Amino acid sequence: xxxxxxxxxxxxxxxxxxxxxxxxxxxxxxxxxxxxxxxxxxxxxxxxxxxxxxxxxxxxxxxxxxxxxxxxxxxxxxxxxxxxxxxxxxxxxxxxxxxxxxxxxxxxxxxxxxxxxxxxxxxxxxxxxxxxxxxxxxxxxxxxxxxxxxxxxxxxxxxxxxxxxxxxxxxxxxxxxxxxxxxxxxxxxxxxxxxxxxxxxxxxxxxxxxxxxxxxxxxxxxxxxxxxxxxxxxxxxxxxxxxxxxxxxxxxxxxxxxxxx
Numbered sequence: 001x002x003x004x005x006x007x008x009x010x011x012x013x014x015x016x017x018x019x020x021x022x023x024x025x026x027x028x029x030x031x032x033x034x035x036x037x038x039x040x041x042x043x044x045x046x047x048x049x050x051x052x053x054x055x056x057x058x059x060x061x062x063x064x065x066x067x068x069x070x071x072x073x074x075x076x077x078x079x080x081x082x083x084x085x086x087x088x089x090x091x092x093x094x095x096x097x098x099x100x101x102x103x104x105x106x107x108x109x110x111x112x113x114x115x116x117x118x119x120x121x122x123x124x125x126x127x128x129x130x131x132x133x134x135x136x137x138x139x140x141x142x143x144x145x146x147x148x149x150x151x152x153x154x155x156x157x158x159x160x161x162x163x164x165x166x167x168x169x170x171x172x173x174x175x176x177x178x179x180x181x182x183x184x185x186x187x188x189x190x191x192x193x194x195x196x197x198x199x200x201x202x203x204x205x206x207x208x209x210x211x212x213x214x215x216x217x218x219x220x221x222x223x224x225x226x227x228x229x230x231x232x233x234x235x236x237x238x239x240x241x242x243x244x245x246x247x248x249x250x251x252x253x254x255x256x257x258x259x260x261x
Contacts, residue, residue: 002248003256004228005258006208006255006257007205007208007226009206010226011146011147011148012202012206012208013142013148013149013150013207013210014207014209014210015149015209016153016187016209016212017151017155017163018154019230019234019236020211020212020230022132022163023132023232030127030130031118031127032101034118035097035101035113036101039093040090042117044090051116055109056075058108058109058113059097059110060077062100071099075089075093075096077089111155114159115155115156115158118159118162123166128166128168129166129167129168130167131168132232134252134253136172136175137253138255139175139252140175145257149177150178150180150200151176151178152187153179153180154182154186155181157181164176178200180196187211187215187219190220190223193207193209193219193222193223203224204224205226208228209226211227211229212229212230212235214229214246217229229247229248230248230250231248
């Protein structure tokens, strides 16, 4: 087994989710298809609720901003003229959501609706989040050794908490000290990692960031954050240069903490 020694100054481990703690297949084959397959039923069921209307209004505003894009799907306001008109509006929202997802967009409007749909599904027990088997034992060990553990994902903090609160390992939210999403900045921008360090109350070199994406690793390194690239089944392949440059791990158990050296 490869062992990667964690630098002595590290007191915080910052984790990506997709491809790092959780199989990409769970996100690609379960989480996102669930939205496409169930968005129409969800809108029909929850349409009159304030939260749903807020989601639709945000999507409509996003659609207006997107009107210049090729293939953009508009969302007309419901005129209130009967059931047929309502169904047309709902179908427009469905088509817009599917269009955005086909382009792998990360708009706040889309993420907000997805988050609310996943919340309903997780709460009802219709799905549970999957974690690689080495994740939970390793995180417990890190915390016992005095490490702080934070999450940084492009998925919203609300969605992150759903995953950790409704996992195949049960509710493991207690293992996480805090959550960050792209509201603090994008993951490929080094400034985001400085802001995270500032928010936690530590220096950037007190953080070890684990991610499967080398663009994120590079941005974190620019901010003087320690980095290890996580190689998991289903992840994008790395170039020979990337393999030579970055510290690589295939399991969280390969990290050797300063206190255990």
